[in-house]
Amino acid sequence: MPTFERQHQVTEEQAGQRLDQLLASIWSDFSRNRLAQWVKSGDITLNERVVKPRQAVSLGDCVALQATLSPHSETLQAEDIELDVLYADEAAFVINKPAHLVVHPGSGNPDGTLANALLHLDPALEALPRAGLVHRLDKDTTGCLMVARTHQAHTRLVALLKDREIKRRYVALVWGRVLSGGTINEPMGRHPTDRRKQVVRRDGRPAITHYRLNQHLAGATLLDVELETGRTHQIRVHMAHVGYPIIGDPVYGRRGSPGGLTEAQRAAWQQFPRQALHASQLVCPHPIDEGKEIAASAPIPDDLQALMRALSPEPSND
Numbered sequence: 001m002p003t004f005e006r007q008h009q010v011t012e013e014q015a016g017q018r019l020d021q022l023l024a025s026i027w028s029d030f031s032r033n034r035l036a037q038w039v040k041s042g043d044i045t046l047n048e049r050v051v052k053p054r055q056a057v058s059l060g061d062c063v064a065l066q067a068t069l070s071p072h073s074e075t076l077q078a079e080d081i082e083l084d085v086l087y088a089d090e091a092a093f094v095i096n097k098p099a100h101l102v103v104h105p106g107s108g109n110p111d112g113t114l115a116n117a118l119l120h121l122d123p124a125l126e127a128l129p130r131a132g133l134v135h136r137l138d139k140d141t142t143g144c145l146m147v148a149r150t151h152q153a154h155t156r157l158v159a160l161l162k163d164r165e166i167k168r169r170y171v172a173l174v175w176g177r178v179l180s181g182g183t184i185n186e187p188m189g190r191h192p193t194d195r196r197k198q199v200v201r202r203d204g205r206p207a208i209t210h211y212r213l214n215q216h217l218a219g220a221t222l223l224d225v226e227l228e229t230g231r232t233h234q235i236r237v238h239m240a241h242v243g244y245p246i247i248g249d250p251v252y253g254r255r256g257s258p259g260g261l262t263e264a265q266r267a268a269w270q271q272f273p274r275q276a277l278h279a280s281q282l283v284c285p286h287p288i289d290e291g292k293e294i295a296a297s298a299p300i301p302d303d304l305q306a307l308m309r310a311l312s313p314e315p316s317n318d
Contacts (some may be wrong), residue, residue: 004155006070010061016017019046019157020053022063025205030105043067076105076131081117083184086144086296089225091153091288093121093132094296095145099274099303103136103145118147128154134161143298145168148287156260156287161230166284170225171300172235173276174244175258178221181212184238188231197251198233200241207231209238217311218245218265219258235277247307249275258299261311268310276304 008026023035035044038226042050045063046057057063062064080291081101087094087128095114097103102113125132125147134157146166148154160166191197200207208228215222221244225235233252239245241253247253247269257269278300286292300308 004063004065005182006065008063010057010059010063014058015057015059017046017057018053019051019055019057020064022057026063027038027065034129037129038065038067041067041203068167076126077111078091078119078123079111079114079116080120081112081114081116081120082118084298085121086110086298087294091149091286092157092294093147093149094282094294097137097142097145097279098299099140099142099301102139103133114145116248118140122149125149132189134158135166137279138233138236138275138277141279142301142304144168144282144296145279146282146284146294150288152286157284160284161289164228166282168227168230169280169281169283170227170235171280172223172225172239173217173247173304173311174210174221174223174239175219175247175254176221176244177219178211178213178223178244181223182211184209184211186238186241188234188237198231198237200237205229205231207234207238209235211239215308216313218313219261219309220309220311236275247276248272249277265310270309272303272307276307278304278314 006027014022014055019039020036024032027035036053038044039053044063046055047062051249084091084096086096088122099115105111105113113135118131119123125185128148128151132147132149132154134148136146146157148157185208186200187202188198188207189201191199207230210226210228211223213221214224223276227234236246237250243255279298281297283293283295286294
């Protein structure tokens with residue numbers, strides 16, 4: 001079973017946070033429950049002392065992890081769920097995640113998740129955190145998702161993600177006519193009262209989203225988006241913040257469509273069952289073979305293509 005050893009020195013920005021909050025941000029590849037268990041068991045220490053998860057941290061404090069990662073509990077079972085594998089070698093998979101598939105079990109989703117499917121695809125993933133998942137996509141966001149297959153690859157890919165060396169590109173269909181590309185550099189954090197939502201807030205964590213114009217549609221714009229950071233719901237929150245919410249977003253989107261749509265276009269929007277966001281490309285250095293690259297592309301799914309066709313402007317008779 002793999003042993004994990006990590007250290008982190010608390011920065012000025014992080015000083016004053018509770019230890020459990022800090023851990024969830026710096027070592028997000030592990031679940032909050034697992035991190036809390038390690039704190040209580042003494043596998044995670046603060047300045048070489050065993051402390052409680054709610055202990056506040058100070059500038060310069062040393063957080064250390066030394067733990068043996070046991071296989072997933074019996075509650076996470078392999079399930080024969082079909083997966084579209086875009087890339088595979090001895091170190092990693094890139095999966096094309098479909099819509100409506102939750103990435104990892106949680107409240108209300110004890111099984112039938114991508115993690116369950118991954119254990120069926122490769123039983124060795126049982127010994128890795130989150131069944132090898134390096135990052136996440138929301139339930140109704142489709143596209144490229146990286147999965148490590150070994151402890152060494154997982155450690156390296158997590159580091160590459162933290163260092164912003166994993167390039168993640170998306171296509172997003174937003175309401176409104178975006179005139180040009182740009183960059184949104186706005187910190188994000190949890191909503192002060194609704195813990196399920198994220199918001200732009202001055203005391204949040206740095207969040208940077210780049211976008212450029214792809215195509216104008218009826219009442220909408222197709223954008224190419226690239227993440228520099230990877231906060232929860234980042235693209236959805238940032239685009240809504242600048243006035244161009246993602247079509248179909250049930251949390252951050254607008255309730256109605258803009259004016260000027262035909263009845264058929266309005267019906268297509270109303271029938272679209274999710275946010276119109278797709279992780280189209282993933283590129284990163286190979287975690288094991290120096291000089292090699294992992295690159296994968298996921299085609300735009302049929303439901304999003306159909307919505308784009310429905311919103312295409314009628315050809316001019318001129």
